[in-house]
Amino acid sequence: MTERQVDAAATLVTGVGVLDRVIAILDTVERAPMGASELARHLGLSVPTAHRLTGAMVRHGLLRRDGEGHLHPGERFAVSALSGAAEPVLEELRGETGETAQVWVRRGEDRLCLLTLDSRAELRATLPAGTRLPLADGGSAAEALEGGVAGDWYESVSGRTPGLCSVSAPVLLHGEAVAAVCLAAPVARVGDAGPGRLYGPRVVAAATRIERALATR
Template identity: 35%
Template sequence: MGQSSGIGVLDKAVAVLEAVAKEPCGLAELCARTDLPRATAHRLAVGLEVHRLLRRGPDGRWRPGAALAELAGGATDPLLDAANSVLPRLRDITGESVQLYRRDGTQRICIATAEPPSGLRDTVPIGTRLPMTAGSGAKVLTAWADQATQRAVVTDAVFGERTLLEVRRRGWAQSVAEREPGVASVSAPVRDSTSTVIAAVSVSGPVERIGRRPGARWAQDLLAAADALQNRL
């Protein structure tokens, strides 16, 4: 075990994280690398898995979890820095809830938000994981994903390949009551310097306020926000 902080359980948890970071491992390997008793190593690994700091693959071995990347990226992630400037402006223009999503496999994660100060809102907390099977943000991230991901998502999605083709042609996506009853949204792709789609920026709110054609109302503002995010990266 490495340096001691004087807090035993913390030091042991860090030892587990460091052991798994070197190479994915099962329980026996974890015990060997950390010198922890089997019950202690298992309890800590399962607890870290609950908090998404570790994850178990199909082979049953623990690997670093998505939350580690999210925590590390929060301090130095240029996309989040750009979002802090761009998303509030988009919120002020639309008067609606704004979110930024990244894809993680066949799920999307909300990594930044900007909420209006009052009124009925579509609040999606940062860190929320949503399926890629419904919603305008899901359509955007799926439309520009690799072919294997597209096939995996479309199998269970409320949209099909024809919709994804239209999203790519049009450059944005909309949804009405797909992810949640009574909620409409419109989303646009955010690209990096190589034009690779790395995120989706979304505006969402009650259908009764946004209407059933949110794209006609907000698509150009979404596209402008996506360009602003790219320019700040």
């Protein structure tokens, strides 16, 4: 074992092998991004094991790959800062529009409502924080999380829930959608204009403000 491998192995102290390897991988790529094969050599893992572990970690958002295939800590680590960055922005968005403002994040094949500030109107769209919905069920937040492009907004009118509409924009970090800002309202209050034309630019601006806040944390 090389000196570098000894240093890495010294952090593996719990005796829970898979967890220790995951932490060693995170510690390593935080210091120096690298590919899975180089990571295997660095930590003394077999190449198939390194590829299997890093592949699973990418799928769970613990790692991300850049354009050169180097591994970095993933978007899950931005979520801890996301609520704090998003709450004042959602407060302002709700105040400007009078409608329910939310932040959604991806969890595998689902989306999770991380934060919601409900409209104060008696008739309103509402889902509690912690709600989990399949991405396949659609909705503007699902579209923003799956196909998010900077400056774009996505609209849904009675798509997932009849009588409700929404407009969402992706929050990007390292070029990937780590969250979606969603403004949801009853169709009756939005009217023929639709939520995108009415509120799309404001939702995009809110998402951009959260991106900038995350980038400084």
